[in-house]
Amino acid sequence: MTYSAQLRCIAGCPGGHRLDEIVYRCRACGGLLEVAHDLEALRARSAAAWMKLFDDRYKRTTWPFGSGVWGKREWVAPHVRDENVVSLDEGGTNLFWADRYGKSLGLDELWVKLCGNSHSGSFKDLGMTVLVSVVKQMVQDGAPIRAIACASTGDTSASLAAYCAAAGLRAVVLLPAGKITTAQLVQPIAHGATVLALDTDFDGCMALVQRLAEEPGVYLANSMNSLRLEGQKTVAVEIVQQFDWEAPDWVFIPGGNLGNVSALGAGFDMMIELGLLSKRPRICVAQAASANPLYLAYKRGWDQFEPVVAQPTEASAIRIGNPVSFAKAIRALQRHDGVVEQATEEELADAAAVADRTGMFTCPHTGVALAALVKLRAAGTVEPGQRVVVVSTANGLKFTDFKVRYHDGQLASDTHRNAPIALPAEYTKVRDAVLGSLDTSAAEPG
Ligand SMILES: *Cc1c(COP(=O)(O)O)cnc(C)c1O
Ligand SMILES: [Zn+2]
Numbered sequence: 001m002t003y004s005a006q007l008r009c010i011a012g013c014p015g016g017h018r019l020d021e022i023v024y025r026c027r028a029c030g031g032l033l034e035v036a037h038d039l040e041a042l043r044a045r046s047a048a049a050w051m052k053l054f055d056d057r058y059k060r061t062t063w064p065f066g067s068g069v070w071g072k073r074e075w076v077a078p079h080v081r082d083e084n085v086v087s088l089d090e091g092g093t094n095l096f097w098a099d100r101y102g103k104s105l106g107l108d109e110l111w112v113k114l115c116g117n118s119h120s121g122s123f124k125d126l127g128m129t130v131l132v133s134v135v136k137q138m139v140q141d142g143a144p145i146r147a148i149a150c151a152s153t154g155d156t157s158a159s160l161a162a163y164c165a166a167a168g169l170r171a172v173v174l175l176p177a178g179k180i181t182t183a184q185l186v187q188p189i190a191h192g193a194t195v196l197a198l199d200t201d202f203d204g205c206m207a208l209v210q211r212l213a214e215e216p217g218v219y220l221a222n223s224m225n226s227l228r229l230e231g232q233k234t235v236a237v238e239i240v241q242q243f244d245w246e247a248p249d250w251v252f253i254p255g256g257n258l259g260n261v262s263a264l265g266a267g268f269d270m271m272i273e274l275g276l277l278s279k280r281p282r283i284c285v286a287q288a289a290s291a292n293p294l295y296l297a298y299k300r301g302w303d304q305f306e307p308v309v310a311q312p313t314e315a316s317a318i319r320i321g322n323p324v325s326f327a328k329a330i331r332a333l334q335r336h337d338g339v340v341e342q343a344t345e346e347e348l349a350d351a352a353a354v355a356d357r358t359g360m361f362t363c364p365h366t367g368v369a370l371a372a373l374v375k376l377r378a379a380g381t382v383e384p385g386q387r388v389v390v391v392s393t394a395n396g397l398k399f400t401d402f403k404v405r406y407h408d409g410q411l412a413s414d415t416h417r418n419a420p421i422a423l424p425a426e427y428t429k430v431r432d433a434v435l436g437s438l439d440t441s442a443a444e445p446g
């Protein structure tokens with residue numbers, strides 16, 4: 001059986017493009033494109049047969065199926081030939097049973113999908129493996145591409161640089177100077193990318209890279225590029241697979257440029273279309289209150305989407321005022337009885353700190369999603385018996401500075417601060433400090 005997919009305008013303009021054509025927006029209306037799969041061909045295999053195939057491949061050694069993305073390649077980018085797959089074994093991440101944290105919110109079943117336990121430390125790897133593989137094949141087939149470029153709030157550039165280095169392709173990254181973490185900055189530097197630190201914010205970098213992509217030989221890797229969303233879509237399939245092909249009741253996901261929630265929705269769409277799911281989960285997008293254009297549009301009843309100027313937030317990867325994928329995100333939310341919630345700096349910092357007390361090591365964006373869950377649980381929107389998944393987008397180890405400052409009392413809140421006790425090396429002082437600490441409730445979450 002041969003499978004195929006095309007790029008099509010989300011507004012329904014006629015005509016399509018091949019996945020290896022260099023086109024980022026609809027040539028008729030300027031709107032976003034999406035990957036449309038030949039569902040008839042995919043339906044020739046039953047839902048049960050797809051589930052069995054995906055289970056047989058999951059995390060096995062047969063290359064490239066050990067990858068959570070390429071194990072589902074027919075649903076992702078069926079035209080990529082084996083020799084062009086650039087995989088760093090992305091996907092297949094732990095679905096963490098957040099038992100203690102969930103119980104502290106009165107939830108029976110809270111799970112955290114640890115997408116940050118990935119090669120470059122964020123979920124961006126799920127999309128980047130697809131984009132870089134497609135470009136490698138385009139170059140193989142004679143396309144005059146000299147470099148892949150992106151604007152980034154840190155994690156996209158880290159991922160792009162790693163996959164390009166593995167493939168032997170050039171990466172160019174435009175970053176907002178001083179607005180990303182040290183780990184995020186040093187990743188593309190270490191991978192040999194051309195790194196431009198610009199005196200602007202993410203939205204400013206995005207505007208520049210879109211112009212740069214008009215130069216011959218420069219291919220654009222931003223999330224406007226729908227190839228990335230095809231890889232990111234597999235997280236929805238993988239979550240359901242990890243529950244033995246049952247949908248959760250809720251998925252919480254932090255949103256900035258809104259590509260990831262669009263991809264999540266597309267993954268559930270595809271499972272519904274192909275009969276692997278009969279019921280959709282509800283989706284909650286969580287935004288930082290300092291960068292909340294989707295939240296504001298939701299509060300206006302989706303009446304009108306208006307960009308904002310994003311203010312500083314510890315959740316730096318979602319400091320985006322003018323998200324590229326808002327139209328896809330709104331569509332995904334409408335299909336999934338969706339809601340949008342926001343979290344202040346205080347709320348996100350405390351949620352991350354409390355989660356860490358139960359054994360997680362959460363990045364600030366995951367803190368935003370957890371804070372949104374706290375609010376929806378308090379409002380009764382999320383019920384005790386519901387099965388809830390929070391998508392954790394990055395590894396907490398990329399954001400150690402955020403945690404250091406929290407426990408040093410330098411953030412908006414220090415309610416759950418756990419400062420180190422500095423003492424001379426004298427036994428009686430050590431003993432008194434240790435025994436004294438056992439009297440407090442330091443081990444309690446919340
Ligand atoms: C990119 C990113 C996000 C936001 O994803 P979008 O697709 O831009 O909404 C959230 N968290 C982290 C850690 C990210 O790197
Ligand atoms: Zn169009």
